[in-house]
Amino acid sequence: MDKLIFWDFQGTLAHNEWMLSKALFKVLCKYEPYTEIGIEDFKKISLVGFPWQQPEKEYVNLTSSDAWWNHIEDILIKGYIKLNISEEKAAIYSKEIRQVLASGESFQLYEDTIEVLQYFMKKGYSNIILSNHIPELPKIVEKLGLSPYIIDCISSANVGYEKPNPKIYHYALKKHCNYSDIWMVGDSILADVRGPEHVGIKAVLVRSNIEETVRYYSKDLLGVKEIIK
The missing domain is CATH 1.10.150 (DNA polymerase; domain 1)
Structure with a gap:
């Protein structure tokens, strides 16, 4: 893989x-x-x-x-x-x-989240969460039932760098270094598109109003299946 x-x-x-x-x-x-x-x-x-x-x-x-x-x-x-x-x-x-x-009690998954994570897992992709968040994000992710579909959860609070600081992507790439086809998916143009692209990661913007030109965009996660093959 x-x-x-x-x-x-x-x-x-x-x-x-x-x-x-x-x-x-x-x-x-x-x-x-x-x-x-x-x-x-x-x-x-x-x-x-x-x-x-x-x-x-x-x-x-x-x-x-x-x-x-x-x-x-x-x-x-x-x-x-x-x-x-x-x-x-x-x-x-x-x-x-x-x-x-x-506690994670106020967080809700989008309807397409598990379906899409499961889809890419079956396609041979490793799913990793990389987010600007609180230290307890891994526990929140587990409580939401996402653990079976991901191999790691990286919260900026536990790393010391925030997206789009290049150092957080370098940290993630160094931690997971045995991959050649790498993507980032997120709703922020700066944190999830421009930042990753700056370090050579292909990126898809989702659930966001397009305010500037991006190469890959989908209104939801389902559309990502048509972009990342």
């Missing part, structure tokens, strides 16, 4: 719209069930400092799960404070976001 497909996760294989806003709101409601702050209020605040917002930087100092979440909790605390929640309460609430997101 010398054929490999890297798959993005969020927005490609599964979806969880407003992931962080929903998690922040859920924890708030746990502690303050009668709060007047709504989910729409969380959607309006700007959360700045996540590694994937500055992919040109390296985050090798955050590759342990605890270190990554300590960094993220500082961002989440500021988000709560923006909604006039005290810093003391914000610190308590923010520590619970990790558990909420790691």
Whole structure:
């Protein structure tokens, strides 16, 4: 087997719209069930400092799960404070976001995900998830039932580089080096098309409005079967 497909996760294989806003709101409601702050209020605040917002930087100092979440909790605390929640309460609430997101309960697979992963597996391709995500992504993927269809799940949080930083693709290619026919499939032009192409990986854009010319595009995963042979 010398054929490999890297798959993005969020927005490609599964979806969880407003992931962080929903998690922040859920924890708030746990502690303050009668709060007047709504989910729409969380959607309006700007959360700045996540590694994937500055992919040109390296985050090798955050590759342990605890270190990554300590960094993220500082961002989440500021988000709560923006909604006039005290810093003391914000610190308590923010520590619970990790558990909420790691549970994977809000993630849903697209209808075509398993069918397409299974199709390419039977065609002799190795499927690997390569995504900008939280450290617990491999556990989420397992809970969603994707483990039988993939050979590896690489989350940027565990590597220290974010797509489209070339170093994350080089890391994945070095880890899985016995392949000659390599593709990337995802919903981001920069992270899943331009970045991979820059290091010699063929790429398919899916589930995205085309804002610029791409060589390979499909509105869903089913169409990828007509592109990658």
